Amino acid sequence: MAKRIDVSGLHVYYGDFLAVEDVSMTIEPRSVTAFIGSSGCGKSTFLRTLNRMHEVTPGARVQGKVLLDDQDVYGSEVDPVAVRREVGMVFQRPNPFPTMSIYDNVIAGAKLNNQRLNKSAADDLVERSLRGANLWEEVKDRLGRPGAGLSGGQQQRLCIARAIAVEPSVLLMDEPCSALDPISTLAIEDLISELKENYTIVIVTHNMQQAARVSDVTAFFNLAGTGKPGKLIEMGETNKIFTKPEKKETENYITGRFG
Amino acid sequence: MSAPTQLSEPIAEDARMAAPNTLSLGGSLPRFTPPVTLAVLLLVSAGALFLLDAWNPAVLVIVTAVAYMVVITLASVIVENSRKAKDRLVTAVVYVCFGIAMVPLVSLLWTVLAEGIVRLDGYFLSVSMNGVTPSMDAGGAYHAVLGTLVITGIAALISVPIGLMTAIYLVEYGRGRLKTAITFFVDVMTGIPSIVAGLFVVALWIMIFGPGETNGLAGAISLSVLMIPVVVRSCEEMLRLVPNELREASYALGVPKWLTVLKVVLPTAIAGITTGIMLALARVIGETAPLILTAGSSAVAINANPVEGQMMSLPVFIYSQVRMGGAINYERAWAAALTLIAIVMLLFFVARLVSRFFAPKAR
Ligand SMILES: Nc1ncnc2c1ncn2[C@@H]1O[C@H](COP(=O)(O)OP(=O)(O)OP(=O)(O)O)[C@@H](O)[C@H]1O
Ligand SMILES: [Mg+2]
Numbered sequence: 312m313a314k315r316i317d318v319s320g321l322h323v324y325y326g327d328f329l330a331v332e333d334v335s336m337t338i339e340p341r342s343v344t345a346f347i348g349s350s351g352c353g354k355s356t357f358l359r360t361l362n363r364m365h366e367v368t369p370g371a372r373v374q375g376k377v378l379l380d381d382q383d384v385y386g387s388e389v390d391p392v393a394v395r396r397e398v399g400m401v402f403q404r405p406n407p408f409p410t411m412s413i414y415d416n417v418i419a420g421a422k423l424n425n426q427r428l429n430k431s432a433a434d435d436l437v438e439r440s441l442r443g444a445n446l447w448e449e450v451k452d453r454l455g456r457p458g459a460g461l462s463g464g465q466q467q468r469l470c471i472a473r474a475i476a477v478e479p480s481v482l483l484m485d486e487p488c489s490a491l492d493p494i495s496t497l498a499i500e501d502l503i504s505e506l507k508e509n510y511t512i513v514i515v516t517h518n519m520q521q522a523a524r525v526s527d528v529t530a531f532f533n534l535a536g537t538g539k540p541g542k543l544i545e546m547g548e549t550n551k552i553f554t555k556p557e558k559k560e561t562e563n564y565i566t567g568r569f570g
Numbered sequence: 571m572s573a574p575t576q577l578s579e580p581i582a583e584d585a586r587m588a589a590p591n592t593l594s595l596g597g598s599l600p601r602f603t604p605p606v607t608l609a610v611l612l613l614v615s616a617g618a619l620f621l622l623d624a625w626n627p628a629v630l631v632i633v634t635a636v637a638y639m640v641v642i643t644l645a646s647v648i649v650e651n652s653r654k655a656k657d658r659l660v661t662a663v664v665y666v667c668f669g670i671a672m673v674p675l676v677s678l679l680w681t682v683l684a685e686g687i688v689r690l691d692g693y694f695l696s697v698s699m700n701g702v703t704p705s706m707d708a709g710g711a712y713h714a715v716l717g718t719l720v721i722t723g724i725a726a727l728i729s730v731p732i733g734l735m736t737a738i739y740l741v742e743y744g745r746g747r748l749k750t751a752i753t754f755f756v757d758v759m760t761g762i763p764s765i766v767a768g769l770f771v772v773a774l775w776i777m778i779f780g781p782g783e784t785n786g787l788a789g790a791i792s793l794s795v796l797m798i799p800v801v802v803r804s805c806e807e808m809l810r811l812v813p814n815e816l817r818e819a820s821y822a823l824g825v826p827k828w829l830t831v832l833k834v835v836l837p838t839a840i841a842g843i844t845t846g847i848m849l850a851l852a853r854v855i856g857e858t859a860p861l862i863l864t865a866g867s868s869a870v871a872i873n874a875n876p877v878e879g880q881m882m883s884l885p886v887f888i889y890s891q892v893r894m895g896g897a898i899n900y901e902r903a904w905a906a907a908l909t910l911i912a913i914v915m916l917l918f919f920v921a922r923l924v925s926r927f928f929a930p931k932a933r
Contacts, residue, residue: 362822364818364821364822367817367818367821369745392821392824392825392826393824394824395821395822395823395824396823396824397824399822399823400818400822402815402818402819402822404815406813406815406816406818406819407819408816408819408820408834408838409816409838410834410837410838410928419820419823420823420824420825422833423820423823423825423829423830423833423834424823424824424825424826424829425829470819473819473823474822474823477823477824
């Protein structure tokens with residue numbers, strides 16, 4: 312199920328503004344890759360190009376290549392909608408659909424696409440996804456209640472359940488814990504460690520400890536200066552990046568020294 | 571001394587409730603003071619006005635309001651403190667302003683109700699004016715009610731899809747020149763005087779069907795010219811209120827844009843959209859001028875066919891009755907006005923129900 316992502320020579324533009332310059336990297340399947348770096352260096356921008364979500368932003372475009380296993384994500388015959396089914400996404404702020412119950416939120420991917428699911432298949436999918444997101448025990452008695460009535464941490468896990476219910480092969484998470492308390496954060500980190508058995512996971516985080524705790528590989532992005540594009544500075548095993556990084560910039564960022 | 575006392579006032583108030591005769595400095599007036607003062611002052615001013623032989627309800631209200639403001643402020647300065655006195659004075663001023671604002675509304679509703687109820691009955695709502703001479707004590711507005719329902723119904727059928735789809739285009743798809751142009755034209759349309767809309771449809775009809783033809787459909791089209799921009803505007807606003815995060819959440823699940831709009835954006839905004847549509851309907855249901863030009867003003871018989879012959883409507887009915895000028899005509903006009911208001915209220919009631927039914931629920 313999990314797929315490898317191969318990025319080569321990727322540039323991302325917002326109109327004429329070059330936001331991310333020349334990124335090449337390989338993201339291994341069944342692993343967690345963390346993106347770290349200062350604010351505005353293009354982590355979110357780059358992440359969103361992996362499932363073509365950037366195309367939602369008017370004027371955003373890319374140059375370069377992204378391969379999912381061996382399929383070109385930007386191939387001319389590829390439908391961005393199909394890419395997003397393969398590469399799911401969890402956002403910084405939990406965003407369950409307010410008009411839907413918990414149950415319907417989980418199967419939203421199928422429902423919104425007008426796929427017919429019979430009752431038992433749907434029940435099954437809901438339970439499997441909610442268990443997968445470690446939320447089942449907390450909500451199994453109130454599946455008919457609105458998803459917006461859950462706590463922030465529960466809502467975020469509901470969003471993860473919704474993302475895994477469409478059975479993607481890659482899961483992108485953009486600061487999924489930044490709106491959550493430490494307990495919910497731990498719950499989600501545990502969940503990420505479990506999910507990596509089956510998915511390729513990419514997570515953007517500003518929390519170094521979190522990157523160190525959950526990720527196998529860490530990629531450090533930085534800006535060359537204000538107004539300059541963001542760049543991938545260094546990427547390697549998390550242990551190595553956090554103990555003896557090759558580049559001075561990385562070391563400065565990780566130890567909290569800048570400039 | 572003052573700051574701590576003020577902070578502990580809620581508690582002090584409770585204590586005072588237990589022992590009501592603590593009338594010390596910094597105490598407070600009993601809770602029933604304002605209504606009682608008001609009632610006493612009302613009686614006193616009424617008596618005074620009677621004695622002075624200047625009885626007049628408006629004067630009574632004004633005298634009472636002013637006297638109340640003076641008395642309650644003085645009482646509060648003496649018994650309580652100046653901060654509370656200001657609070658009482660401003661509270662009184664706010665209530666008076668609220669009352670002033672309510673005067674036209676209440677008086678309008680009251681007049682329509684009082685005058686309209688005279689003639690509004692089952693008979694009035696079930697017969698037309700066919701064969702009734704203007705001063706006969708007979709006839710009703712059934713044909714006008716029917717005409718209003720048919721004409722505004724058709725206007726809604728035309729305007730809601732066009733308006734809603736335009737709004738969806740503007741919010742979800744529109745880019746560049748075309749979007750700017752459409753926004754501009756919608757703005758211009760909002761400002762069209764209603765009689766010009768009627769004139770436009772008359773010209774259109776003459777061009778297509780030759781002179782002299784008027785019917786309900788022409789009326790409905792002139793109303794939709796007025797209604798479309800209102801629908802576009804309110805739907806646009808409601809669609810913009812839907813957070814972008816929801817759209818992105820949907821795209822991220824591999825849902826195409828059109829399904830996202832149809833199944834995420836519209837349901838989330840549906841409550842506001844219904845209210846907006848109802849407001850637009852309420853706005854055009856009372857339009858008179860364009861209907862006089864397009865649907866005709868002399869129909870007396872029941873006509874449910876919008877493409878054949880003149881069609882009466884409630885506002886035009888009111889207009890033509892008032893123009894006849896007899897006492898009975900005024901009665902009919904008031905009864906029709908009451909019916910029209912009742913229909914509008916019903917619309918708002920339905921809109922409320924729909925909003926409540928569809929509104930996103932948190933729990
Ligand atoms: N929609 C947009 N239009 C134009 N420029 C944008 C847009 N979104 C982001 N940018 C620019 O692209 C650059 C990278 O932004 P991005 O959001 O990817 O940063 P980030 O690394 O995710 O930051 P953070 O850690 O604060 O989330 C910034 O200079 C930003 O101003
Ligand atoms: Mg970001």
